[in-house]
Amino acid sequence: NAHNNRGTAAWDEDRAAEAAGWYRHALVLDPAHAEAWRNLGLAVGKLGGLEEAVGAYGRALAVEPRHADSLGAAANAQRMLGRFAAAETSARRALALRPDFAEALNTLGVVQQCGGALAASAITLERVLVLRPGDAVARFNLSLSLLRGGDYARGWPLYEARWEMEEVPARPLSVPQWRGEDPAGRTILLHAEQGHGDTLQFVRYAPLLARRGGRVVLAVQRALTRLLGPMPGVAAVHALDEPIAGFDLHCPLMSLPMAFGTTVATIPAAPYLPVLAEWEAPWRARLAGERRLRVGLVWAGDPRPHMLNANVVDRRRSLTLAALTPLAGTPGVVFVSLQKGGPAAQAKAPPPGLDLVDWMDEAGDFADTAGLVAQLDLVITVDTSVAHLAGGLGKPVWVLSRHDACWRWLTGRDDSPWYPSLRLYRQEAPGDWTSVIGRLAADLRAWAGRASGDCAP
Numbered sequence: 001n002a003h004n005n006r007g008t009a010a011w012d013e014d015r016a017a018e019a020a021g022w023y024r025h026a027l028v029l030d031p032a033h034a035e036a037w038r039n040l041g042l043a044v045g046k047l048g049g050l051e052e053a054v055g056a057y058g059r060a061l062a063v064e065p066r067h068a069d070s071l072g073a074a075a076n077a078q079r080m081l082g083r084f085a086a087a088e089t090s091a092r093r094a095l096a097l098r099p100d101f102a103e104a105l106n107t108l109g110v111v112q113q114c115g116g117a118l119a120a121s122a123i124t125l126e127r128v129l130v131l132r133p134g135d136a137v138a139r140f141n142l143s144l145s146l147l148r149g150g151d152y153a154r155g156w157p158l159y160e161a162r163w164e165m166e167e168v169p170a171r172p173l174s175v176p177q178w179r180g181e182d183p184a185g186r187t188i189l190l191h192a193e194q195g196h197g198d199t200l201q202f203v204r205y206a207p208l209l210a211r212r213g214g215r216v217v218l219a220v221q222r223a224l225t226r227l228l229g230p231m232p233g234v235a236a237v238h239a240l241d242e243p244i245a246g247f248d249l250h251c252p253l254m255s256l257p258m259a260f261g262t263t264v265a266t267i268p269a270a271p272y273l274p275v276l277a278e279w280e281a282p283w284r285a286r287l288a289g290e291r292r293l294r295v296g297l298v299w300a301g302d303p304r305p306h307m308l309n310a311n312v313v314d315r316r317r318s319l320t321l322a323a324l325t326p327l328a329g330t331p332g333v334v335f336v337s338l339q340k341g342g343p344a345a346q347a348k349a350p351p352p353g354l355d356l357v358d359w360m361d362e363a364g365d366f367a368d369t370a371g372l373v374a375q376l377d378l379v380i381t382v383d384t385s386v387a388h389l390a391g392g393l394g395k396p397v398w399v400l401s402r403h404d405a406c407w408r409w410l411t412g413r414d415d416s417p418w419y420p421s422l423r424l425y426r427q428e429a430p431g432d433w434t435s436v437i438g439r440l441a442a443d444l445r446a447w448a449g450r451a452s453g454d455c456a457p
Contacts, residue, residue, distance in 0.1 A: 003029065004036045011043060019043045034064040038073060045077050050312070053077045068097040072104040079111055080312045082430050084404070087111045102131045102138075110141050114404035114430075116411055118149040136164035148407040156258035171252070178249040180259040184213030186248040191219040192240060193252045195302065196366070197385035199224055200392050201408065201418065204272045205256040207233040219244055226367040230274040264410070267417045271394030279371030286359065287375050292334045293451055295444070296373060296390070297356070298381035299324060300343035316402045316431070317383045321346040321354075323433055326441040327380075328353030332452045333444070336376060338369060338386050377451070380440065383409075391419030398443075400436055403427035 007022030020043035026036040037060035045053035057074035060067055075090035088111045094104040109124035122145045128138035143158035171191055178188050190206055192199040199220050210216045210233025218228055222239040229237045238244050251259060262268075287294060300318035321343070327335070328351050337347040337358040347358035363369045370389060373379060379390040379397040383406060390397035401409055401424050409416060414424045425436050 001026070004033065004039065007036070007039055007043070011039065016043045016046045020047070032063045034060040034067050034070065037063070038067065038070040041070070041073055041077065045073075045080075050077050050081050054081070066097055068094045068101060068104070071097070072101055072107065075104060075107045075111075079107055079114070082312075082316050082404070084111050084114050084430055100131055102128050102135070105131070106135075106138055106141060109138075109145070113141070113145045113148065118145050118411065121145040122149075136161045140165060144407045148405075148409075148411055150264045150410055152257065152263050156255075156262070160255065160258070171250075173250045175248060175250055177255070178214075178251040178259060180261065182212070183209060183249070187215040187217060187235075187246060189217050189219060189244060189247040189250040190253055190256070191250060192221055192224075193254055195385060196221055196224060197388040199253055200273070200366075200385060200388035202253040202256055203228060203231070204268045204270065204392070205253075205260060206231055207272065208260065208268060209256075210234070217244065217247055223365045226365055227273065227370055230276060231272075264417055270392055270419050270421070273370065273389070273392035275370045275374045275393060276367075279367050280374050281371075282362075283359075283372045283375045290334060292332050293378070293448055294336055294376040295330075295333050296336045296338040296376045296379040296381070296386070297321075297324065297327075298338045298379070298384060298386045299346070300339065300341070301382055301384035302341060313402075316404065317400075318343070319382060319400070319433060322351055323437060324380075325351040325354065326437050327444060328355075330441070330444050330448055332448050336372070338372065338379065338381070378447070380444075387422070388419075391416070391422045394421050396421050396423075398423045398425060398440060400433070400440065401426045403430040403432070 003022050003026035007019040007026065010022060011019040020040060023036050023040040023043060026033055027040065030036070037056050041053040041056035041060070044056065054074060054077050057070045057077065060070040061074070071090050071094035075087045075094060078087035078090060087107060091104045091108040091111065094101050095108070105124055105128045109121045109128065112121035112124060122142060125138050125142040125145065128135055132138065139158045139161035143155045143161065146155035146158065188209060203218070206216050206218060215235050216233055217235055218237045219240050220228060220237065222241070225237045225239055228234065299321050301314045335354060335356040337344065337356055337360055339347060340360055344360055347356055350356040363372060366389060369386070370393060373390055373393055373395055376395065379386065379395055381387045381390070381397065382400045383402065387397055387399045397419070399422060403426070405426060408418060409424055414426070416422045416424065425440050427433065427436055
């Protein structure tokens with residue numbers, strides 16, 4: 001008990017690694033200590049060891065099968081691993097023991113959301129808010145169910161709860177947030193807050209704000225500054241790590257839909273991203289002699305290991321290049337890698353028959369990538385920033401979407417009001433990429449056949 005208590009003291013001070021060590025000491029002395037097993041699961045789970053965490057919760061439940069806290073914690077870890085059926089079972093077992101268990105209700109609501117049961121998810125998460133009025137995590141999760149279901153009027157205000165959560169640190173600013181009032185004559189700083197794709201999706205509002213009379217300044221990820229500089233109505237673009245002064249109001253980019261009162265029917269249209277001739281010129285020269293259809297490929301996202309939730313989602317959305325083997329041998333097509341980061345190394349040894357060129361070492365930022373995308377006929381990508389880049393440029397883009405799809409893709413449709421040129425290929429079951437890629441490969445062959453026919457003399 002003393003070792004377990006030392007671990008809890010360290011856990012309470014956010015020292016998860018130290019806490020895990022003390023819990024292990026306790027379990028050497030008493031392998032049947034259910035609470036220490038559960039606590040160890042929490043600690044190693046926070047450190048990213050979700051498989052070990054599930055095992056620890058299993059040991060706790062082997063000792064004490066009616067340990068509701070262990071069942072609730074197991075449900076959350078199973079959810080993060082994408083084991084949604086197991087997570088629902090664990091959450092319901094916990095709730096049978098403790099009907100007012102808010103954490104288990106929250107997990108159940110998210111699992112229902114991931115499975116597309118959006119009405120049930122909203123009801124479950126609203127129960128959490130009855131138990132814990134104002135709970136930021138429940139409000140945020142409820143916003144995702146509402147947004148995914150297209151209820152933007154209720155969803156956008158609840159989505160502001162993200163600022164009360166530790167994984168989305170707020171930018172400390174002393175001026176008020178712009179919330180839709182008349183901006184005429186005032187300088188407004190629009191700033192990025194999450195990933196590159198989020199910035200690319202929501203920067204579409206900058207020209208609209210300028211047309212209302214506001215002077216718009218952007219603060220975005222450094223890799224996007226050159227791309228967004230020529231956007232109409234944007235007075236200046238800064239990198240996020242640069243000091244910026246002289247603005248009257250600010251607005252996070254992902255709060256702009258709320259400020260504009262956006263509904264599904266009023267989403268600002270794409271394309272809206274610029275592409276300059278100087279960005280295109282090097283790639284146009286490279287591809288000048290290529291008469292085949294040019295198809296860009298991205299097979300993996302950005303893992304973000306410092307953000308546990310984002311990292312586990314990345315595992316569910318990302319592929320290996322080898323998984324795209326069914327695309328090999330498509331007649332009349334050459335593939336062009338658009339992949340960056342560690343997974344880009346896979347382009348050096350593509351699957352047999354996949355004719356792939358890779359020049360991405362020469363693409364220093366998104367402006368360079370935009371210039372290359374502009375030379376392509378189609379982009380095929382997992383749900384990552386290149387999907388938003390291609391969609392924002394108006395380029396045809398086919399997106400491989402995980403079963404627990406991001407809220408922005410809505411539900412029950414294979415198109416997107418955010419990007420008219422985008423087509424979604426959704427998993428029918430969690431983790432099942434085989435059938436998705438099979439459908440996509442068949443469609444690619446049909447598309448290539450039609451396109452070749454159109455180009456024939």
